[in-house]
Amino acid sequence: MKNRQLFSRPVLCIAALLLLLTRAFPVSAQLLAHISVKAGARQCVNVPVSAVMKDAVMLVQDSLQFFEIQQGRRQAVPFQLSGSGHLYWIMDGKTAPGKARTYELVKGKPVPAKTTMQAKDSAGALVLEEGNQHLLQYNYRIAEPPAGVDTVYRRSGFIHPLWAPDGQVITNIHPEGHWHHVGIWNPWTHTSFKGKETDFWNLQKKEGTVRFKGFISRTQGPVLCGFQALHDHIAFSGKQETVAINEEWDVKAFNSSGSTSRIWDIDNTMSCADTAGITLLQYRYGGGFGLRTTAEWKAANSKVLTSEGKTRKDADSTRARWIKITGRTDKGEAGILVMCHPSNYDYPQPVRVWPENNERGEIMMNFSPTKMRPWQLRYGQTYRLCYRVIVFTDDLSKEEVEAAWEAYAKPPQVSVSWSAGL
Structure with a gap:
């Protein structure tokens, strides 16, 4: 009984951590790319941004997810792939001069996005x-x-x-x-x-x-x-x-x-x-x-x-x-x-x-x-x-x-x- 008490708390903590990670990043998902965007000399406000995609990524465009990493958490971001091989999104809100924002492109079940x-x-x-x-x-x-x-x-x-x-x-x-x-x-x-x-x-x-x-x-x-x-x-x-x-x-x-x-x-x-x-x-x-x-x-x-x-x-x-x-x-x-x-x-x-x-x-x-x-x-x-x-x-x-x-x-x-x- 004493040994069970000794090991139960760490095991529960690890299980909780794994559950958290699974929710943030499903096991079935595959990380394709890290994308960093750095603002210029002036503040940016709701700026359109694009990145050139690889052919390998274009082949799986129907099963992609796109996230911004904010304080260690993933926030889904609407994105759009063009026929020319560019990934487009809006760097929304205000971005301070010289500040870098980080995104991840993931292969996995698409996050529904409205055709606005x-x-x-x-x-x-x-x-x-x-x-x-x-x-x-x-x-x-x-x-x-x-x-x-x-x-x-x-x-x-x-x-x-x-x-x-x-x-x-x-x-x-x-x-x-x-x-x-x-x-x-x-x-x-x-x-x-x-x-x-x-x-x-x-x-x-x-x-x-x-x-x-x-x-x-x-x-x-x-x-x-x-x-x-x-x-x-x-x-x-x-x-x-x-x-x-x-x-x-x-x-x-x-x-x-x-x-x-x-x-x-x-x-x-x-x-x-x-x-x-x-x-x-x-x-x-x-x-x-x-x-x-x-x-x-x-x-x-x-x-x-x-x-x-x-x-x-x-x-x-x-x-x-x-x-x-x-x-x-x-x-x-x-x-x-x-x-x-x-x-x-x-x-x-x-x-x-x-x-x-x-x-x-x-x-x-x-x-x-x-x-x-x-x-x-x-x-x-x-x-x-x-x-x-x-x-x-x-x-x-x-x-x-x-x-x-x-x-x-x-x-x-x-x-x-x-x-x-x-």
Whole structure:
């Protein structure tokens, strides 16, 4: 009896410990990788993160678990695998500068996760949604101009509406006098193609246009939704049409983790469709990222601020890492932040911003890569432009904007340590 008492307490403690470990990490589960994510020089807030996966892991994507290790305990984290072999998740909450967070990728019975981020077809458009909230609409079917307006303004392959988190629409399409402006779009204005000047932006010149060609993929899941779409930049010569540029849009909208901001990326990859190549000539606007905001935002109720401290009075023809536009109406205050990636051509790129006394005080903004210098695109090569957009209600301080830009331009460092045998 004495010996039984001596051994019973340690045995019970070991049994309890084993039970605890089993609950935290099932015996059937297999650890695949440790992943460390270290924040940069500024605080991160709800930042999208990704890591490249091994082929061996991709084969078992239907039976994976993903955890964050917090104070020795595992907390399940929603994740999503892309067809390109990337694992995506949100490093949620606030992460202090230089702080490292640790995750584990495990093979085992999947932890159920709701498909919060969705891409839904709707009458010739693809609508990206978070839960029951609209984020943006990509129009792949040709949109007709208003009744009585020349049909030359028919256009496809653009984003409108873009919604703020409170439901306000903050883009505009076919505004009077600028029927060719369509929400968010990016045709090139002044180009040289086969020895002829060609304008893909000003449709009334009947020199060229941009058309949706087809989808490569559509994505939805717990972390992100989006699409990859092909566009043709078409040059006109009489009744003849020639594709000058092949373009691929890769748009990803990320789970906001309950915040009042919405983050999405648009990456544009271009290649010459003709052996002649094409030169994007120096001009004051065109290409890059074009934006026409809601007609409700005018000089009296809107503000513009760039990374260099420029406002609507002096932002035009200056360079910027980011530009923020806010507007207040009776529906409340909302805004859009557009960030230019450091890898982009002629970064930091020049911006085109209409002055306050222009066009009824309404706003047109354009990151214009060829505003200061031409850009020659050669056949057989690819060229990429990347921008991140944050849509918000109320406003973002300059410190918050700089932190968001830092997380985009200099993302947290991701280190993956794979288990032996993978």
